[in-house]
Amino acid sequence: MSKVILRVEDLRSFFFTRKGVVKAVDGVSFYVCEGETFGLVGESACGKTVTALSILRLLPEPAGQIVGGKIFLDGTNLLELSKEEMRKYRGRMISMILQDPMTSLNPVYTVGDQIAESVRLHQGLQGEKVDEEVISALRLLKIPSPEMIMRNYPFQLSGGMRQRVVGAIAMSCHPRLLIADEPTTALDATIQAQYLTLFKDVQKQTNVAIIFITHDFGVVGNMCQRVGVMYAGKIVETATTREIFKTPKHPYTSALMDSVPRLDQKGDRLYSIKGQPPSLRDLPPGCRFFPRCPVAEDICRQKEPAEVEISEGHFVSCWKVK
Amino acid sequence: MTRFIIVRLLQAFVALIGISILIFLLVRASGDPTLLFRTPLSTEEDIARIRADLGLDKPMPEQYWIFIKDLAHGDLGDSIVKRRPVTDMILERLPNTLSLALSSFLVSMLLAFFLGILAATRRDGWLDNGVKFLAILGQALPGFWVAIMAILVFSVYWQIFPASGTGGFTHFVLPVATMAFFLMPGMLRLVRSSMLDVLDSEYIKMARIKGLPERVVIWKHALRNALIAPLTTAGMIFAMLITGAVITENVFAWPGIGRLSIEALVSRDFPVVQGVTLMVAVAVLLINLLVDILYAYVDPQIRYQQM
Structure with a gap:
């Protein structure tokens, strides 16, 4: 196994609002290795993006706070860094791609400016060297005629091209870890496939570790070596992609799999999990999935299940799994 | 950028012509200026003379032409009260x-x-x-x-x-x-x-x-x-x-x-x-x-x- 680059231990990030404390991330642990893609899967509002923003320490303050846990990047606990030290990690060591390429580029600066800014800041380059780095970043993302594109403004480019530019910004300073927050959700299907292939290439060339946030199991199967399934602020199951697909253990994971529409099975309705995820403000005392779980028992209502390793690298938090 | 400015300047010029017509008409629609000069002793001839002095006896298009011509020379006419340009x-x-x-x-x-x-x-x-x-x-x-x-x-x-x-x-x-x-x-x-x-x-x-x-x-x-x-x-x-x-x-x-x-x-x-x-x-x-x-x-x- 290659070197672990990021290790998150028992991360807790809460939002303190007038209506109460929202436990958006409540004890999340996982690790990502060099050159590996780790998928973070789950419904909307289950804490995937909050986990990502916590790693960057960019929660919207003062409401959002990291209240506990450790985040080790290459051995350094990010939560112990000063604000200024953390800022220098961003963009250089860790980068992130946001969901919507139409809004994540600044409309009044050229593409080249927006990449050059990072290059100047983190690599301390000046003059022509900056342009060279900008062009090589654009090349890495296979953007055609980069010398021309760098002089364009975002509104002159298509959505797919913009998302490549966002990728080029993220990769411009050769980060060790890249967080991709549903980077293909806003793209149409053909561009999506292209973008994913492109990413695998980028990873092969740079050996960057990727956290891929998505709700799409198709994307997971295509991109990720290992997956963490999140539910209501917790990772309920972690395993290799193969195992998750073949033998999902947690009832939530199985239910998620069943709700993926399949062409080879006829049916009147698409399967969906009954009920709603619990409010993160007011969590049930036992297992979080208990109210919607088809196999729940008494103990599930009373006590939260601990995480157990059922086979090497396969972790599940469920009373029913032994 | 230069073209953009030229186009805007032309637009401004057209707007200016429209505005000058509007001002010209509105001022004339707001009342007869000769009324201001009328005293109880004024005769019809006096009024007609004032009217001719102010150029108000000429047809409207001609009046407008004079207004524009003077304007081009930076002449906005004389104040009726102060008798100054x-x-x-x-x-x-x-x-x-x-x-x-x-x-x-x-x-x-x-x-x-x-x-x-x-x-x-x-x-x-x-x-x-x-x-x-x-x-x-x-x-x-x-x-x-x-x-x-x-x-x-x-x-x-x-x-x-x-x-x-x-x-x-x-x-x-x-x-x-x-x-x-x-x-x-x-x-x-x-x-x-x-x-x-x-x-x-x-x-x-x-x-x-x-x-x-x-x-x-x-x-x-x-x-x-x-x-x-x-x-x-x-x-x-x-x-x-x-x-x-x-x-x-x-x-x-x-x-x-x-x-x-x-x-x-x-x-x-x-x-x-x-x-x-x-x-x-x-x-x-x-x-x-x-x-x-x-x-x-x-x-x-x-x-x-x-x-």
């Missing part, structure tokens, strides 16, 4: 209005932008709340009342600043402060909300992800985007100021265009009203042109659409 009267007052307008504009806009941005970046902090309170106060208190209070406190009671007229720097303090107090709040709130919108956007999040220092995020990435909306309003405020701050000029006996237009309206001095209106129209057109050019400079999307 209107152009001279305006030019005499213009420096006073311009200096007052420019200084109030600069003071209020700089304050509005600075405080608005500070308030937005410290949302719901004490500074934000203080600034919001100040803004509401400035919008709620009528300008003339603030002006009178300012005179009472600073000229009558403490006698720090002169209450009226022009002269040195001290004469500017009270009128400028009053105008700024009146003009700043709206702008401040606009800048604050525009800035808040921008700060919520994904590209600001992206800028932070890139590891940029907060001052670069605010003053480079956010500010330029937040400028776009308030720019139009700033242009309109400036145009309004050029036409003379009617209330402020009157309260502080400031010999500017605002006071001139009030005097002219009260004494039904048609050529002066006509001249001032035309001057205002030209000023508004020029400022709009300037705002458009600034827009194109700030927002590349506009720049590219126009070319």
Whole structure:
């Protein structure tokens, strides 16, 4: 196994609002290795993006706070860094791609400016060297005629091209870890496939570790070596992609799999999990999935299940799994 | 960019012709100027002679042609009351209005932008709340009342600043402060909300992800985007100021265009009203042109659409 680059231990990030404390991330642990893609899967509002923003320490303050846990990047606990030290990690060591390429580029600066800014800041380059780095970043993302594109403004480019530019910004300073927050959700299907292939290439060339946030199991199967399934602020199951697909253990994971529409099975309705995820403000005392779980028992209502390793690298938090 | 400016200039010129026709017609529709010269002793012949003197006996198109021809020579006619060229009267007052307008504009806009941005970046902090309170106060208190209070406190009671007229720097303090107090709040709130919108956007999040220092995020990435909306309003405020701050000029006996237009309206001095209106129209057109050019400079999307 290659070197672990990021290790998150028992991360807790809460939002303190007038209506109460929202436990958006409540004890999340996982690790990502060099050159590996780790998928973070789950419904909307289950804490995937909050986990990502916590790693960057960019929660919207003062409401959002990291209240506990450790985040080790290459051995350094990010939560112990000063604000200024953390800022220098961003963009250089860790980068992130946001969901919507139409809004994540600044409309009044050229593409080249927006990449050059990072290059100047983190690599301390000046003059022509900056342009060279900008062009090589654009090349890495296979953007055609980069010398021309760098002089364009975002509104002159298509959505797919913009998302490549966002990728080029993220990769411009050769980060060790890249967080991709549903980077293909806003793209149409053909561009999506292209973008994913492109990413695998980028990873092969740079050996960057990727956290891929998505709700799409198709994307997971295509991109990720290992997956963490999140539910209501917790990772309920972690395993290799193969195992998750073949033998999902947690009832939530199985239910998620069943709700993926399949062409080879006829049916009147698409399967969906009954009920709603619990409010993160007011969590049930036992297992979080208990109210919607088809196999729940008494103990599930009373006590939260601990995480157990059922086979090497396969972790599940469920009373029913032994 | 040059083409963009030329096109806008041509548009402004066409608008100007339209405005001149409108002013020409409206002034003539507002009443017969010869009535002002009529005395109980005037005969029909006297009236006809005055009419001929003023050129009002000629057909309308010819009158308009004369109006335009004189205008091209910078001649706006003579004041009926003062018997002096209107152009001279305006030019005499213009420096006073311009200096007052420019200084109030600069003071209020700089304050509005600075405080608005500070308030937005410290949302719901004490500074934000203080600034919001100040803004509401400035919008709620009528300008003339603030002006009178300012005179009472600073000229009558403490006698720090002169209450009226022009002269040195001290004469500017009270009128400028009053105008700024009146003009700043709206702008401040606009800048604050525009800035808040921008700060919520994904590209600001992206800028932070890139590891940029907060001052670069605010003053480079956010500010330029937040400028776009308030720019139009700033242009309109400036145009309004050029036409003379009617209330402020009157309260502080400031010999500017605002006071001139009030005097002219009260004494039904048609050529002066006509001249001032035309001057205002030209000023508004020029400022709009300037705002458009600034827009194109700030927002590349506009720049590219126009070319």
